[in-house]
Amino acid sequence: MHSKIIENLEHDMINVKQAMEQRGLNVDFPKLDKLIQKTLQEKNGIEQELKQILGIQGEVNFNSSRDVADILFKVLGVNPKRTRTGRYSTSRRVLKGVNNPLTDKIATYRNLEKLLSSLKAIHKATDKAKGKIFCRYIDTCMSGRLYTKSYSFQSIPEVARGIICADGGHSFIIADYNSFELRILSALSDDVYFKECWAKGLDLHRKVVADMKGVLYDSVTDKERKLGKTLNFGLAYGQEANGLARNLHISISEAQELMDVYKSKIPEIESFKSETIKKARSTGFTETYYGRKRFLLDINASNITDRKKAERRAVNHCIQGTAADILKFSLVKLHSEGFKISATVHDSALVIVPDLEIDKSLQRIKEIMEIEIKGMKFTVSCKIGKTWGECY
Numbered sequence: 001m002h003s004k005i006i007e008n009l010e011h012d013m014i015n016v017k018q019a020m021e022q023r024g025l026n027v028d029f030p031k032l033d034k035l036i037q038k039t040l041q042e043k044n045g046i047e048q049e050l051k052q053i054l055g056i057q058g059e060v061n062f063n064s065s066r067d068v069a070d071i072l073f074k075v076l077g078v079n080p081k082r083t084r085t086g087r088y089s090t091s092r093r094v095l096k097g098v099n100n101p102l103t104d105k106i107a108t109y110r111n112l113e114k115l116l117s118s119l120k121a122i123h124k125a126t127d128k129a130k131g132k133i134f135c136r137y138i139d140t141c142m143s144g145r146l147y148t149k150s151y152s153f154q155s156i157p158e159v160a161r162g163i164i165c166a167d168g169g170h171s172f173i174i175a176d177y178n179s180f181e182l183r184i185l186s187a188l189s190d191d192v193y194f195k196e197c198w199a200k201g202l203d204l205h206r207k208v209v210a211d212m213k214g215v216l217y218d219s220v221t222d223k224e225r226k227l228g229k230t231l232n233f234g235l236a237y238g239q240e241a242n243g244l245a246r247n248l249h250i251s252i253s254e255a256q257e258l259m260d261v262y263k264s265k266i267p268e269i270e271s272f273k274s275e276t277i278k279k280a281r282s283t284g285f286t287e288t289y290y291g292r293k294r295f296l297l298d299i300n301a302s303n304i305t306d307r308k309k310a311e312r313r314a315v316n317h318c319i320q321g322t323a324a325d326i327l328k329f330s331l332v333k334l335h336s337e338g339f340k341i342s343a344t345v346h347d348s349a350l351v352i353v354p355d356l357e358i359d360k361s362l363q364r365i366k367e368i369m370e371i372e373i374k375g376m377k378f379t380v381s382c383k384i385g386k387t388w389g390e391c392y
Contacts, residue, residue, distance in 0.1 A: 006292045009325065010139070012332040017137040017146070020341055024132035025153070025164050027122065028387075032163045036119045043112040050105055062109045065090045072103070118157050125151035133164075135343065142294045143317055144324035146344050153343050162389030166352050171384050173358070174391040175365050176348035177323075178379045179204065184322050185236050187376035188289060189272030193265050195376070205229040212261050231262050236319065238273070238312035273315050280314040288321035289373060323347055326378065330369040339365070350388065358384060 050062065054071065061067050068090040095103040126133045135148035148154060166172050182204065186194035197207045205228035210217040230247055245255035263270050280286045285295045294317040298310040327347055334341055334349065343350045353361040362382050369380045385391040
């Protein structure tokens with residue numbers, strides 16, 4: 001029964017993917033060219049500034065781990081560590097850890113270099129005659145999530161989203177599920193804590209911190225809220241104490257204490273995760289709410305690293321795969337009712353609608369996408385803009 005649901009869903013998605021691929025997305029070339037030039041000027045300016053500070057006359061590559069490691073050692077007296085392959089590690093985390101204006105500039109330079117590379121890739125991938133960028137949607141991800149190839153639309157940096165524009169007389173509506181994966185986890189586990197929080201209209205990440213620290217909800221700062229977000233997403237996907245400690249820059253013992261307190265608040269979720277892993281060990285596979293299976297060859301492996309990885313995948317697939325299924329059901333329904341879907345980005349749909357039909361379209365899009373599973377309604381937030389960037 002379940003396998004037939006997924007089989008039918010993937011069959012219905014063929015027309016949806018073809019329509020998105022053929023429609024393409026409009027690229028504002030003048031705006032793209034200006035952004036490329038602006039980014040290039042900023043990058044070159046920082047490069048000259050760095051050379052002047054360091055007294056470098058010749059060539060230096062600030063993207064090179066070897067060159068930057070040499071600068072860290074000779075100028076700042078920092079001896080960078082080596083990776084497993086023997087190369088110097090000068091990642092963003094390493095540069096940030098040095099906590100010096102010089103390394104901050106190097107990190108900024110690298111960010112600009114990365115942005116420039118992305119912008120040039122957009123320029124190259126765009127059909128110049130049609131002024132559009134066309135993406136091919138692929139379905140090879142185990143979870144069922146859609147990804148784009150030739151060009152990777154999902155990888156367009158945030159600052160460049162303003163170059164993707166709607167047709168004349170039309171606007172974009174981006175419909176995004178709220179706290180999607182956490183709501184799925186709550187629904188599948190019959191959780192009480194998360195549901196009560198949302199029922200009261202509270203911010204889940206802020207509520208978690210308030211309860212763990214025993215402080216008033218309104219006293220939780222934005223910085224502390226990030227702790228709650230890290231806990232909610234990290235532990236939902238099986239993050240362990242050492243990973244949490246690394247993300248929060250605290251000791252492993254402190255991270256373990258936070259995890260223990262947190263887990264005591266969500267017993268249903270912890271039971272669900274345990275039962276999911278237990279079932280996967282017995283059957284050799286895990287599946288989404290709708291029956292999309294993923295086979296796990298290492299779920300009973302003697303090697304603990306391989307086994308733990310398979311256990312995390314067992315839980316992750318239930319959540320992320322169910323999210324992919326729900327979004328696909330929504331895309332099929334939207335397409336069947338004549339909505340022009342321009343693209344999908346993670347758990348959201350980018351739809352293009354006539355300006356005169358925005359209000360009517362907003363209402364119908366929400367009606368289609370806001371489904372319910374086990375008493376949990378998956379709410380959707382919609383934003384409008386003439387460009388993709390304006391939708392954020």
